[in-house]
Amino acid sequence: MSQLGIVYALMGAAVAVFLAGAGSALGVGIAGQAASGVVSEDPSKFAKVLILQLLPGTQGLYGLIIGFVTLSKIGLLGxxxxxxxxxxxxxILAACLPIGIVGLISGTSQGKTAASAIGIIAKKPDQFGKAMLFPAMVETYAILALLISFLAVSAIQV
Amino acid sequence: MKDLDYTYAVARVRALENSLFSDSEIERLLACTEEEQCLQLLSEKGWGDGTGSMDISDMLKREEEKTWEVIRELAPDMSVFDVLSYPKLYHNLKAAVKQVCTEVEGESIFYEDCSITGEEMLQIVRNKEWGQLPGNMGEAAAEAYDTLLHTRDGQLCDVIVDKAALDAIYEAGKRSKAEIIRNYAESTVAIADIKIAVRSQKTAKSIDFMKRAMAQCETISVEQLSKAAAAGMDAIRDYLLGTAYAEGAAALQESSSAFERWCDNRMMETIRPQKYNSFSVGPLVAYVLARESEIKTVRIILTGKQNGFSEESIRERIREMYV
Structure with a gap:
């Protein structure tokens, strides 16, 4: 029975990394398509659209952090x-769910918002600051989920 | 196709929209005193084939080709754009039927950039291979051909083919999953019906003629519009005031060219929300229509300059720009 416990804990780490990573992959992919569209017409906008493309990539990192914390908690890293x-x-599995699920949804949504913001850069490159704020808003919810997952995993006594 | 499949294409179109003419650039074009100056300005903006040729028709033709080259490169599914070429397709049918029936050969009367070229259309009409034509075209072609042969009435032939074109556009709109195509079809048919009513009123056509020429759509009642047209221009204006085309009534009051300009501006209004759409085929369709309107406006300005029209009378005919 004790072996099943470690399986559940490991599943938690996997869910955090897998779902949040998938969200980021989808988001960065969507924003990347839009970025390619703009750069193919105007290569001078590369730097600006690259930053916007990278914004949905953070969810994957948050998932990775929770994965690491979980693995070190159950001693798999040490x-x-x-x-x-x-x-x-x-x-532990339940504690990992917030960043997994929110990471998946917010990563995809942030990708779509970033693609729209890339449209702003295509037409008004001087409005870069404003364009960056829209996808950054989506980030808030990924950070909230990261916070809860981190606090929950840390608080569980093993 | 899913809306997200158009992400790359929409972003590229967004970048391309920067090179569309804005109202201020149209003003600059209008301010040119001579046609050569206009052509120079257009050439500096990259219009034409890049060889510096100053032939107006070549330049405008090349711009139309460029639009479709871009769309062919970008669109994952070209079938969405078929409906935009229906007017050209049915024009080819009309020209082919007239050429075969009257045995008079016209020069450059066909559009070559659509699915059935002039030569192919002539072949089909000569051999009466109506089955080779898509959708309702075969039926309309046979009817127009017989009508022209028996009555020698060119206008009736035009009415049959034009009505078939409007029906085909409306059907394509109803079938389409893309909202912009549905809106485009509805606006095209409604505006065409209003134009028919106005022109029929001016030439004192009968209600039966109007009903035969007008196509059904959701926002305009053929029955009521044709009755209004038979009653007079004021009745048309009164009818339009109660529809989604109320601004057309004001344009009608102003002048004929103001009305024609409103017809094009109304289409621009239909597509304008696509400026803020980041996914779906909408912005691509809107770009094609915006380019067509831009080329039409430039043609109006150049023709006006060629014929020595005053800046004011050209300005009255200028269409609203998309950007």
Whole structure:
């Protein structure tokens, strides 16, 4: 039974990395298509659109952080695997869900917003600051989810 | 196609929109005193084939070709754009039927940049291979051909083919999943119906003629519009005031050229929301229509300058720009 606990905990780390990473991949992909469209007509806008394309990439990093914290919590990184009960394993899995799910949704949404913001750069490159704010707003919710996942995983006693 | 499949294309179109004429650039073109100055300005903006040729028709033709070259490169699915070429396609049919029936050969009377070119259309009409024509075209072609042969009435032939074109556009709009195509079809048919009513009123045509020429659509009632047209211009204006085309009534009151300009501006209004759409095929369709309107406006200015029209009378005919 104790082995099942570690499986649940590991699933938590996997969910955080997999879902948040997938969200970022989708988001960066969408924004990248828009960025390519603009650069193919006007290569001088490369730097500005690249920054906007990278904005949805943060969710993947947040997932990675929670994954790391989880792995070190259960001792998988240090070499000494701790004994994790099923209940604790499930708690860790639940703690990882916020960044996983919110990462997936916010990453995709931020990608779409970034693609629209790239449209602003295409027409009014001097409005870069304003264009960056719109996709940055979506980031708030990924950060909130990261905070809760981080606090929850850290608070669980193993 | 999913809306997200157009992300790359829309971003590229957004960048291309920067090179569309703005109202201030049209003003600069208008301010040119001579046609040569206009052509020079257009050439500096990159219009034409880049060889410095100053032939107006070549320059405008090349610009039309450029638009479609870009769209062919960008669009994941070209079938969405078929409806935009219907007017050219049905024009080719009309020209071919007239050429075959009257046995008079005209020069450059066909559009070559559509799915059935002039030569192909002539071949189909000569051999009466109506089955080779898509959709309702075959039926309309046979009817127009027989009508022209029996009555020698060119206008009736035009009415049959034009009505078939409007019906085809409306059907394509209804079938389309793209909102812009639905709006384009509705606006095109409604504006065409209003134009028919106005012109029929001026030439005192019968209600039956108008009903035969007008196509059904959602925002205009053929029955009411044709009755209004038979009653007079004021009745048309009164009818339009109760529809989504109320501004047309004011334009009608102003002058014929103001009305023609409103017809084009109304289409621009239909497509303008696409400026703020980041996904879907909408911005691509809007770009094609905006380019067509831009080329038409430049043609109006150049023709006006060629014929020595005053700046004011050209300005009255200038269409609103997309950007």
């Amino acid at each position: 070499g000494g695997v701790v004994d994790v009960s099923v209940q604790t394993g499930l708690l």
